[in-house]
Amino acid sequence: MDNDRSPSNMLVLEFKEDRALTEMMRRRVSSLQRSGQKRQDGERLLLPYEAVYRLDFDNQELNFSRWYFSLSGHGRVTITGISQHWTPDLTNLMTRQLLEPIGTFWRNADDPMDSPLKWLEADMQEFGERIAELAKVRKVMYFLLALKEGAEAANLSCSVEFTPEE
Template sequence: MDNATAPPHALELVFREDTALTEMMRLRVSSLQRSGQKRQDGERLLLPHEAVYRLDFPTQELHFSRWNFSLSAHGRVTITGISQHWTPDLTHLMTRQLLEPIGTFWRNANDPEETPLKWLEADMQEFGERIAELAKVRKVMYFLFAFKDGAEAANLSCSVEFSPEE
C-alpha cells in the first residue's frame, strides 16, 4: 500500500493465479454437483468468485516489509492463506487449513477513482508476518483470493515485499 521507494535489497513477490489448481478445484465442485454427492465433512469448496493464487519463495529467510496492491475499480478483495502443502490430486482443501487473519482491501462503489484503497492495517501487518514465518519452511504457499462487490482479477495488482534476514 505504501508508495515509498523500496530499499535496494528488498524482495517483492507477486501473487500469481494458479489456473491449473483453480480449475481442478472448480472441477471438484462440478463433479459433486453432477453426481449429487455432498462435500466431505470439513471440506472447503471453491466458490465461483474465488481463485487460487500462489507465492513462490526463492529464499526462506525473510522479514515482512509491506504490501503493494492496487485495484483499478471498486470492489473488495479478501486473501486467505492456506496452510497445506498442496497435493490437490490426493487431498481436498479443508477449512482447518485456512489461516487467520485474512487480508482485506477495498474501494466502495461511490468512492472517486483517486480515493486510496481502504484496508485493515493491523490484520494486513500480521498476515504479512505470518507469510514470512511460513516462508521459512516452504518454497511455495497458496492463497484463496475472493473477488466481491465488483472486484475482478483483471483489475488487481498484488504483491508482498520482504527484506532478507541479516
C-alpha cells in the same frame, strides 16, 4: 519502512494465479454437483468468485516489510492463506487449513475512483508476518483470493515486500 536499506535489498513477490489448481478445484465442485454428492465433512469448496493464487519463495529467510495493492475501479478483495502443502490429487482443501487473519482491501462503490484503497492495517501487518514465518518452511504458499463487489482479476495487482534476514 526503514529508509536506510537500499532498494536492492528488498524482495517483492507478486501473487500469481494458479490457473491449473483453480480449475482442478472448480472441477471438484462440478463433479459433486453432477453426481449429487455432498462435500466431505470439513471440506472447503471453491466459490465461483474465488481463485487460487501462489507465492514462490526463492529465499526462505525473510522479514515482512509491506504490501502493495492496486485495484482499478471499485470492489473488495479478500486474501486467505492456506496452510497445507498442496497435493490436490490426494487431498481436498479443508476449512481447518485456512489461516487467520485474512487480508482484505477495498474501494466502496460510492468512493471516488481515484481514492486510495482501504485495508485493515493491523490484520494486514499480522498476515504479512505470518507469510514470512511460513516461508521459512515452504518454497510455495497458496492463497484463496475472493473478488467481490465488482473487483476483477484483470484490474488487480497484489504483492508483498520482504527484506532478507541478515
